[in-house]
Amino acid sequence: MSDSGYRKPDPVSQPDYLYEPYRATVRRAPRQPLVLHPETLSERTGPVFGPADVSGNCGDLTRQHSGEPLGERIIVTGRVVDDRGRSVPKTLIEIWQANAAGRYFHNKDDHRAPLDPNFTGGGRVLTDANGCYRFVTVKPGAYPWHNHDNAWRPAHIHFSLFGPAFATRLITQMYFPGDPLFAFDPIFQSIRDENARHRLIARFDLGATEAEWALGYRFDIVLRGRDATPFED
Amino acid sequence: MRPRLRIEMELLLTPSQTIGPFFHLCLTTDESAGRLLGPETKGEHIQLVCRVLDGDGAPVDDAMIELWQADADGSHGLFGRLATNDDGVCVFETIRPGCDRTLQAPHINVSIFARGLLKRLATRVYFTDDASNGDDAVLALVPMDRRETLMARADRANAARWTFEIHLCGERETVFFDV
Numbered sequence: 001m002s003d004s005g006y007r008k009p010d011p012v013s014q015p016d017y018l019y020e021p022y023r024a025t026v027r028r029a030p031r032q033p034l035v036l037h038p039e040t041l042s043e044r045t046g047p048v049f050g051p052a053d054v055s056g057n058c059g060d061l062t063r064q065h066s067g068e069p070l071g072e073r074i075i076v077t078g079r080v081v082d083d084r085g086r087s088v089p090k091t092l093i094e095i096w097q098a099n100a101a102g103r104y105f106h107n108k109d110d111h112r113a114p115l116d117p118n119f120t121g122g123g124r125v126l127t128d129a130n131g132c133y134r135f136v137t138v139k140p141g142a143y144p145w146h147n148h149d150n151a152w153r154p155a156h157i158h159f160s161l162f163g164p165a166f167a168t169r170l171i172t173q174m175y176f177p178g179d180p181l182f183a184f185d186p187i188f189q190s191i192r193d194e195n196a197r198h199r200l201i202a203r204f205d206l207g208a209t210e211a212e213w214a215l216g217y218r219f220d221i222v223l224r225g226r227d228a229t230p231f232e233d
Numbered sequence: 234m235r236p237r238l239r240i241e242m243e244l245l246l247t248p249s250q251t252i253g254p255f256f257h258l259c260l261t262t263d264e265s266a267g268r269l270l271g272p273e274t275k276g277e278h279i280q281l282v283c284r285v286l287d288g289d290g291a292p293v294d295d296a297m298i299e300l301w302q303a304d305a306d307g308s309h310g311l312f313g314r315l316a317t318n319d320d321g322v323c324v325f326e327t328i329r330p331g332c333d334r335t336l337q338a339p340h341i342n343v344s345i346f347a348r349g350l351l352k353r354l355a356t357r358v359y360f361t362d363d364a365s366n367g368d369d370a371v372l373a374l375v376p377m378d379r380r381e382t383l384m385a386r387a388d389r390a391n392a393a394r395w396t397f398e399i400h401l402c403g404e405r406e407t408v409f410f411d412v
Binding site: 007008009010012013014015016017019022023024025026027028029030031032034035036037038039040041042043045046047081083084085094095096098104105106108109120121122123124158160166167169170171172173187188190191195196197199200221222223224 | 242243244245246247248249250251252253254255256257258259260262287288289291293295299301302303309310312335337340342344346347348349350351352353354355357370371374375379401402406407408409410411412
């Protein structure tokens with residue numbers, strides 16, 4: 001089997017760096033073409049995380065303080081696979097989000113909405129042997145930002161994933177089904193292909209819902225994959 | 234064993250989205266993540282000062298930088314990450330990486346995330362005084378007049394302090410790689 005490295009993303013699956021409606025890209029997007037090079041050991045390897053990195057109530061964002069946060073309690077669960085559908089086990093997932101009122105626990109968030117003393121909004125878990133993960137949190141609120149007049153971000157949860165290599169690193173955002181703000185959000189719309197864009201919308205999942213407790217949402221994530229090689233160096 | 238013939242569908246990858254301005258509350262709460270070494274770590278201990286600038290030359294005060302590099306023996310790896318401060322700067326404590334037994338010069342892989350970046354940017358830090366830079370297969374693919382954007386430079390007063398400037402765009406745009 002030949003070793004061609006991690007497969008490149010289908011270009012329609014990813015946004016370009018420059019997308020003028022998202023104003024901050026104008027001064028920050030590179031304009032020169034990226035330099036392509038054959039994969040080396042440096043891109044084929046990556047940091048490994050373990051149970052010590054996810055100790056405590058890392059996966060339950062509703063139990064990180066003395067009381068319970070306000071808002072709609074939800075379960076967010078899913079599976080991380082590569083582009084051939086193979087599990088990505090024991091990989092670190094980190095999430096962060098606004099509270100139910102649309103305010104981040106962050107000194108640069110100037111939205112006039114209340115902080116919740118019982119909610120920080122950060123979580124981390126490792127996927128299990130089948131690539132599955134689960135968080136308990138509250139549904140984040142929409143919030144205004146300064147990109148354009150009357151700009152609002154749809155409710156979202158930020159996701160950070162490592163996968164097995166430097167090449168598989170991904171940071172993205174998960175959205176909720178049926179959000180009326182999708183059409184007006186340049187960050188969501190920066191992915192021009194509708195099918196690809198919809199990969200970022202979690203599905204309501206009655207099976208993941210716990211009766212008398214919390215609604216469940218499913219968000220599956222696909223990372224880059226590569227062919228295995230029997231000649232691993 | 235008979236080889237199996239399988240037609241595998243490639244799944245569309247999950248699209249990238251910006252890290253946004255509020256990642257600190259989760260991703261960079263641990264400032265020790267900027268120290269890739271302990272007192273016993275073998276190799277030449279250095280400080281790597283990373284400075285991120287936008288197309289106007291203004292400091293990017295809400296970027297996150299991740300490093301991934303070989304240790305002194307050339308084995309991967311050491312990982313670190315930090316957020317930039319108001320001056321667009323973060324300072325890692327690390328070692329000069331060793332050679333990884335391939336044809337690569339010592340280098341550090343760098344990921345840059347920020348508000349306004351819809352995808353990760355990947356670049357590499359090389360050390361300007363390293364004699365093997367001329368043999369590096371990746372550097373060889375970079376147009377000659379842009380290679381200097383990948384070079385960390387030693388402080389004149391402190392040879393263990395190296396600075397790597399990352400220009401996201403503009404006249405001095407750093408070389409970024411399609412990894």
